[in-house]
Amino acid sequence: GARRKGGLMAALDGVDLEMAQTQRIKKLADVIVTDVADLYKMGVELGRGRFSVVKSAVHRVEGESYAVKEVMNETLHDEENLEALETEINILRQLRHPHIVALKEVVATSTYTYIVMELLSGGELFNRIVEKGSFPETEAKPLFAQIILSMDYLHGLNIVHRDVKPENILYITEGGVDIKLIDFGYAGVWAADKQLTGLCGTPDYVAPEVLTWYEDEENGTEYGKGSDLWSLGVLLYVILSGCSPFCGDDEEELLKLVSQAKYVFYENEWQGISNEAKDLIRKLLVVDPLQRLTMAEVIAHPWLSESVAKCRAVMAEKQKTMSMSSNGARPAATTAAPQRARSPSNGEVRTGCTCVIV
DSSP states (O other): OHHHHHHHHHHHHHHHHHHHHHHHHHHHOSEEOSOGGGTEEEEEEEEEOSSEEEEEEEETTTOOEEEEEEEEGGGGGSHHHHHHHHHHHHHHHHOOOTTBOOEEEEEEOSSEEEEEEEOOOSOBHHHHHHHHSSOOHHHHHHHHHHHHHHHHHHHHTTEEOSOOSGGGEEESSTTOOOEEEOOOTTOEEOBTTBOBOSOOSOTTTOOHHHHHHHHOSSSOOOBOTHHHHHHHHHHHHHHHHSBOSOOOSSHHHHHHHHHTTOOEEEHHHHTTOOHHHHHHHHHHSOSSTTTSOOHHHHHHSTTTHHHHHHHHHHHHHHHHHSOOSSOSOOOOOOOOOOOOOOOTTTTEEESOOSOBOO
16 A cells, blocks of 8 residues: 555656646746637748747737747646756847847647747758858958857856857848847756756867767866857857868867867968958867857957947947847956967968858
8 A cells, every 4th residue: 555655646646747747847937828820820840949849830910920939838847847948038139139039928728838039031040151152251350250249248247158150140031131049948047156057059169178078978068158259259160260170080070170170271272361350260179168259359459459449339239220129248357368278289270171151
């Protein structure tokens, strides 16, 4: 009998947990409806995440189009997934920036949670790189300035994106040049006394300190905002060359190259690209996060500073016409640039890139 009781108690505990999780899911929602179709006419699939599908949708009353991330509530019975969704939604609710995707609302039904965001119809930066082969510096600078200012704003709120890559940067309109940062599914909140832990992101773009969690998922190195700066260095390399700086025959080799910052500037791709651009990349792709450029140093870098100033001026103009509840980019804390020792094999020039982005 006792065994049966134990089984029953365990089952009741399970029910309690599920009820508690259901309450947490409801708490995330701005609106609870029986059927999302009452509010939105759901359209085509735009993409897929680990536990979600993103679809286009039209608001039945406004007639406006949106991108809707659809999450099955069943997947949220896993505590890790639920916590990740809570973090993502709480982060999105804080963000008001011209180069970051805007959240409209969160809708819940008994079976799904829907994150309704503005629809960005210009496609991924990744696809533009594939189409163009690479960006000339005159186009790369204003693009990278937008990305940097969106990241500086995030870091000012102590939010670390943890998955910066061309697939997570979308153009607002087709053929346009303005972008927005998307996908806060891996984002974390940083605090000086509570650094970030765990393996997040995409192998080609992930920082060496984050990779330590790949080898040891219990005792990796704690990390912070610097991990995004590494990813931004990889991103700039990809934008300017159309190649990935780290290119192993398999994942193991790739991760080894990343952890040692072993990359080169191939002559075929980097001919005619300024030394200033290479200098910025070299100072971002540094294994020790404390030796890496800070966000303030990136903004002040000679390759980028003028473009950042122009981008800020454009943003200020736009802000006049938009009532934004949260002010633009906050400057990151400035620190004196540390002396950087660099192995000469990292970032040296060679011919012929073998790792074209396709």
